[in-house]
Amino acid sequence: MVVFACARCGAVLTAAVSRIALPVHARQTYGHELLPALMEPGTYAVDPEPSGPPWRLWSEIGADEAEARSVFAPVSALSFGAPGAIVLAPGDTRGTVLIPERCDGYCMGLDGRDGPNLACAQCGQAVATRIDDCSYWQTVRLAPDAVRRLPTDAPARRTVAWETLVEERQETPPIEPPGVWSPRWEAAAGAALAHLLAASAGTPVAVPDGLAANTFGRALDALFPPGPPAKRVALAGPALPAPDLAPDIVLVPRHPQTGRAWQPSGTAVAVPLAADVWMYLAFHNERSLVPVTGGTPEGVLRDDPLPMHPWRLFRPDSGVFLHTLARLPAVRQPWLRGIYDRVKAQPYARPF
Structure with a gap:
């Protein structure tokens, strides 16, 4: 420390x-x-990244200078403070x-x-x-x-192994009282969505049913043109069994200490997702709660209190999405640049 x-x-x-x-x-x-x-x-x-003043408008910077700073699509302004x-x-x-x-x-x-x-x-x-x-x-x-x-004399904190992270399972629930989606989930989904689009190479993708579909499926459906999905997305990471069918893209956890993404085996493209969100998607029990009489049998979840439900559909954070996508070289491809420009022009339109 x-x-x-x-x-x-x-x-x-x-x-x-x-x-x-x-x-x-x-x-x-x-x-x-x-x-x-x-x-x-x-x-x-x-x-x-640089932060704080001075700020320069995009019209003063230009594409070449922005790319030298690893920004590959127009932004309103860039900080020229110290990184x-x-x-x-x-x-x-x-x-x-x-x-x-x-x-x-x-x-x-x-x-x-x-x-x-x-x-x-x-x-x-x-x-x-x-x-x-x-x-x-x-x-x-x-x-x-x-x-x-x-x-300092304080002992350094060790880097926690992936297996220990899974055992401790620091999850962030997707819904907060009184029924709103967690802003941390919205930010994590916005960043991962940018990487998902880049990994898709312009081909529609299918995500797993359940909470992953609620988080990413609606957004992908809105951003891609209609058509049958040609690529499969699956969760992959420590303590998860390999899927029956080899996916094309895998959502993997990003280590909260090092920032490095878990590396899968095989040829699937890895898309990083905040570890606390990934843990919930990978391991949270989504079984339906059922009423019981008498004592609660072992392994049966109580239905009191009732689980919270959101009052609106999930929306990835458009600001985090645009910030992440602008810094991916893939955004220079015309199809992805078109998505970026559309969302930038209407950041609160569906699915955001």
Whole structure:
């Protein structure tokens, strides 16, 4: 584990934290409400992309310069801030103070529009940006050139094996009270959907029945032209048996610590999916609940309380979908660029 300190004076600015992968919902904006912290306590992630001001419009950049920055389709604007921001939960910061003249926001808090808004309390150097406005997952982003990483005496967290992840099974339920789809599911599906389209090479695909069909099937049907599916999608990963028929594309978990996707055997194209969502799809028991009399027999699920049901159809997050797809080289293919342009022009049209 490490702490981060001010690069100018050496004051410690964080609790001891351990590195994990940047969550897929890090770039999501959701609803008009205050969201919780993006990162779990005691963890940090490194954002490989530039972030924060200055921003440049697409008309000022052009396709060639954007491709040099691994962006392959038009976006509204690109950040020309420094890459490599250290992202952590606000509660893991230490020894910082707000910079009053940089505390602007849209609605209920800070959105970081003016650049770093936290300074080192000891020397006054701007070191981080706190974001806690409505619609944003709450974060503190340490500027990579303003801090330095220091080792601690705390033991390093080991990388959890896939088998252990399956045993511990950290799942995120798809539905939250009072019956709304989880924003984390919407973000995970938006990112995976972009990879699914690229893996399909323009050919309609069929996904498994059940929750996977609710999550991806409707979106794929809306984005592809009508026609019989020519490729099969299946779940693959640790502790899952091989499917009876070899699929063309497999949805595999993305390791929450390393960010690396589980590697399948065979020739199927692997599409990464957030591990907490994949675990639920792969292992959650979806048997119908049945009433019983007397004591509940072993292995029978109770029907009290009744399971929650969503009040609307599932919609992948269009913002996460567009962000992911714009950074896949496959989007340069005319058929996929057409889908990107259509969704960008109408981001809330079916299926989003």
